[in-house]
Amino acid sequence: MAKSIYFSEEHDIFRETVRKFAENRLRPHAHEWEKERGYPLELFKEFAQMGFFGIRHPEKYGGSGADYWYTVILCEELMRSGMVGCPVDMLVQAEFATGVLCDEGSEDLKQEYLVPAIRGEKIAALGITEPDFGSDVAGIRTFAKKDGDTYVVNGSKTFITNGNIADFITLAVRTGEEGGGGISLIIFPTSTPGFTASHLEKVSARSGHTAALSFEDCRVPRKNLVGEEGQGFGYILDHFQGERLVLASFTNGIMQVLLEEGINFARNRIVFGRPIIKHQVWRHRIADVITIIETSRQITYHATDILNRTGQSHREVSIAKLFSTETAKKVGYEMMQIHGGYGLMEEYLVARLSREVMGLTIGAGTSEIMREIIFRTSVSDA
Template structure:
């Protein structure tokens, strides 16, 4: 009997994780359509304005994109960390890092403090509005002298009857101008050393003593507002404290894991988009009698970058999968943040180089993406800090 040799089918350029379920695939398809039809055609205007319009966030809320991980009782979809990585990657692929980070701070860096540490009454009060995009959130941890070193925090919260009085300054706060609700970390025990004695408070816009010191002018992420926040005897009800007093540091560290997966996924979405832009350019740009794609050095460099991005992307989804199973994946998450933050910058540099003079013009997407990528090795845990986290666990 004759036998027929099986024919191998070429795999897609970017394979998804084996743990993906139909709802993950559906979410990716919905996000990709939304970005292509409702974000990319209009987002350039937001770069000049310096913020994302609130109606865009409300639209995302109506489509179910702002409550992917949250409980259905408040309007969420109750999905997992893999879904979070999908959201971040697709927003990164938009080519507008400022838009992406505006959304991701709201969904995965600020509001998780309420979802994970809030009481049922606190969640019922704010979560429906957060998921609907009616209440925009920010998280205020970083200070002028305490960035990745959270233990160096100086902002204080002194108990005064049924309230706390907050005093201090927070710096580099994404959504700081836009936010209706800010989750503020402050030292509640002045005698405690290092990471001890920190608590987290939900502070609403308009609370007396809370003000935006100034909006900050940044190199990249231009459509994301970033601010200095000032607390001057800001009176916050004790009922607005999230979780137990003096236990806020652990909540911050817990959420850093999610934040770093998100930033890694966003970076790999950006890297994929940059490679796609570069491929389109080098296939049409002619120099010395041939297209740039016909130059071996260029196409091999792009081929290697695509391979490294594919590998880093799989590490992101592996860390997300481990997190979704409840494993301690601090090592993998720290590797994700260090690797992806550096790799996206390497991809940006190369793709801008391949664009030549066009890549240096503000009218080109690659120029914007180069500026946006730079912060990926700084924010959410600088590369050097992440490498120390990895090194501590190598033994």
């Protein structure tokens, strides 16, 4: 890693650790796991043993108490695994589903769910998106009605990462009025009677687990409420920052791998008597890709710096996610083009990664939502 104002020697050591794990433990199995639509669930315990699930969580719960820089490094380097699905599952465990539990949950909930999640003993999911409410989080219709000391949950969720393998779900439910003010978060054990989950087949991130969920008269203890009732919408919005930073960092990692694959192919592929990399047209197109990646990386690092220092970086994180995920499509196209017909073959990594970037403009907030956030936080009285 080049000298940076953001990274220390400790960061570089961590980067090397993650890189070796991704290249030696994950990448040899990427093609197989993509084909089989899954991986051995024992991998959660391996990630836990590496300390990846507790990076930002306090040491008293088994974490490292580190900052977002370590999360960024983790996401960038996990892309050297050559797949997106499995790493996304793992970051849902490390960040998406457990972050708000750590910040807002009761001590009892943390001991019962956060600690075993950090240890890799329980698998976590985050349940927000519904069939009729994706970007419109404030409109969700999964209800949790009070009945004595329980909530009775009815409704459905979709596109839920880890939903069909999770032991518990950090679940967004409606406990009150219409709109954001009526939303709460609860910890939902998937062993609860009335709960079902079904696998969803995807065109990308195939090694990961994505599910549709159904809740029919599911009774959950009211003590499983995360934070305060009616405050769930605010919790969700605050933690979207971390989720979007994760996806921007994943994307930067993918682009770097695509670039390296393209350069390696261009060095070895002979066209008109010379390696592709000796043709000026491709040297310049590669230079454009390098510029895109470096720009995206620095935008993401700027957002990370602000989030670390202030805890609020909605505008900058949205810019990072929008820029990285949209420009990654061009990077994927250019690197596929270098490969020619080989870029369309499944056994070539560039084919899979070019497909993977398509879904990153949707997860954790679509590009359209990112643009709206950027506008609202940049232009007043409009």
